[in-house]
Amino acid sequence: xxxxxxxxxxxxxxxxxxxxxxxxxxxxxxxxxxxxxxxxxxxxxxxxxxxxxxxxxxxxxxxxxxxxxxxxxxxxxxxxxxxxxxxxxxxxxxxxxxxxxxxxxxxxxxxxxxxxxxxxxxxxxxxxxxxxxxxxxxxxxxxxxxxxxxxxxxxxxxxxxxxxxxxxxxxxxxxxxxxxxxxxxxxxxxxxxxxxxxxxxxxxxxxx
Amino acid sequence: xxxxxxxxxxxxxxxxxxxxxxxxxxxxxxxxxxxxxxxxxxxxxxxxxxxxxxxxxxxxxxxxxxxxxxxxxxxxxxxxxxxxxxxxxxxxxxxxxxxxxxxxxxxxxxxxxxxxxxxxxxxxxxxxxxxxxxxxxxxxxxxxxxxxxxxxxxxxxxxxxxxxxxxxxxxxxxxxxxxxxxxxxxxxxxxxxxxxxxxxxxxxxxxx
Numbered sequence: 113x114x115x116x117x118x119x120x121x122x123x124x125x126x127x128x129x130x131x132x133x134x135x136x137x138x139x140x141x142x143x144x145x146x147x148x149x150x151x152x153x154x155x156x157x158x159x160x161x162x163x164x165x166x167x168x169x170x171x172x173x174x175x176x177x178x179x180x181x182x183x184x185x186x187x188x189x190x191x192x193x194x195x196x197x198x199x200x201x202x203x204x205x206x207x208x209x210x211x212x213x214x215x216x217x218x219x220x221x222x223x224x225x226x227x228x229x230x231x232x233x234x235x236x237x238x239x240x241x242x243x244x245x246x247x248x249x250x251x252x253x254x255x256x257x258x259x260x261x262x263x264x265x266x267x268x269x270x271x272x273x274x275x276x277x278x279x280x281x282x283x284x285x286x287x288x289x290x291x292x293x294x295x296x297x298x299x300x301x302x303x304x305x306x307x308x309x310x311x312x313x314x315x316x317x318x319x320x
Numbered sequence: 321x322x323x324x325x326x327x328x329x330x331x332x333x334x335x336x337x338x339x340x341x342x343x344x345x346x347x348x349x350x351x352x353x354x355x356x357x358x359x360x361x362x363x364x365x366x367x368x369x370x371x372x373x374x375x376x377x378x379x380x381x382x383x384x385x386x387x388x389x390x391x392x393x394x395x396x397x398x399x400x401x402x403x404x405x406x407x408x409x410x411x412x413x414x415x416x417x418x419x420x421x422x423x424x425x426x427x428x429x430x431x432x433x434x435x436x437x438x439x440x441x442x443x444x445x446x447x448x449x450x451x452x453x454x455x456x457x458x459x460x461x462x463x464x465x466x467x468x469x470x471x472x473x474x475x476x477x478x479x480x481x482x483x484x485x486x487x488x489x490x491x492x493x494x495x496x497x498x499x500x501x502x503x504x505x506x507x508x509x510x511x512x513x514x515x516x517x518x519x520x521x522x523x524x525x526x527x528x
Binding site for chain 2: 231232235246250271274276278279281282284285286288289290292293305306309310313314315
């Protein structure tokens with residue numbers, strides 16, 4: 113029986129320097145996102161990813177036992193981080209800037225790929241990718257909106273009782289809803305309207 | 321070749337009076353919802369629906385050429401109507417009551433069945449059922465929220481500039497988001513919190 117190794121050694125591997133550890137992993141994850149954007153979830157194969165990363169299939173399988181594991185890691189690693197709340201001196205500016213960061217994460221290449229995967233994959237995989245949206249975008253966003261609002265309360269431009277959990281869900285909810293239901297991709301002007309029509313009236317202090 | 325008619329005539333059909341037109345259609349649509357709730361989208365067959373409605377398969381196919389057409393009509397006909405905005409004399413009461421009506425539609429038997437179908441069906445059918453959520457629940461809800469807010473403006477308990485389209489999306493967006501992301505089934509107390517924490521601060525007039 114011919115092993116895949118004999119086929120691999122036939123390739124001109126000398127042009128790619130031998131990479132290990134984090135460097136090789138990064139190349140495999142990048143190739144995974146590239147494959148997702150060209151052939152989609154259904155077309156993606158471990159072989160195709162290995163070829164794209166100019167490595168062998170075994171190097172991929174050694175780290176990720178299944179396509180689902182590989183794609184989940186590639187998407188999680190690729191999403192822009194949502195670690196720090198903007199601190200620009202006013203609630204309007206902070207909310208506007210933070211909403212832009214969240215919009216940018218939603219419409220980053222991994223963000224698009226994640227929605228496409230959810231559309232294509234079967235129900236057992238979809239729970240895992242839904243959980244990734246939760247841990248990679250929604251939870252960090254809600255936490256940062258909480259930070260921004262609490263800072264506004266301390267500063268005095270947000271009413272002191274604006275601390276209910278529903279308040280911190282409004283922006284993520286409207287972002288998701290209008291993306292899904294109205295097909296919006298949230299240009300900056302629409303973000304400004306959301307802050308001015310909805311968030312500032314809801315949050316402003318009576319004196320503000 | 322044995323036709324299905326010969327099998328049908330073997331059944332004790334005399335116990336079911338011959339129904340026509342709207343009565344028979346109603347029985348078929350009811351049987352469809354019943355089948356959805358017991359065997360789901362994948363298990364549902366035209367034969368099973370016909371048996372449930374105590375009629376022949378031909379009576380079903382004559383009206384609905386495919387399972388998708390039949391299920392779409394059954395869901396559309398079964399959803400509670402969202403025709404009239406409550407008019408209880410105040411913005412708080414109107415919003416609370418209207419949100420309860422929308423929640424009741426979401427969690428009606430056809431509402432549950434619609435979400436289950438979306439989870440099970442393939443992508444080509446899912447666009448049609450997404451459109452049904454849009455035309456059967458979301459659009460009528462947004463229109464009624466618009467009616468309630470405009471009446472509040474006339475009455476003076478809503479600020480006169482609360483007319484931006486984003487405002488009318490907040491309740492549908494938060495209902496959808498917390499149902500999907502937080503698994504909420506929206507008990508009445510959570511609806512009251514949504515009105516009190518989010519909607520009234522956002523809408524109230526400066527003098528109100």
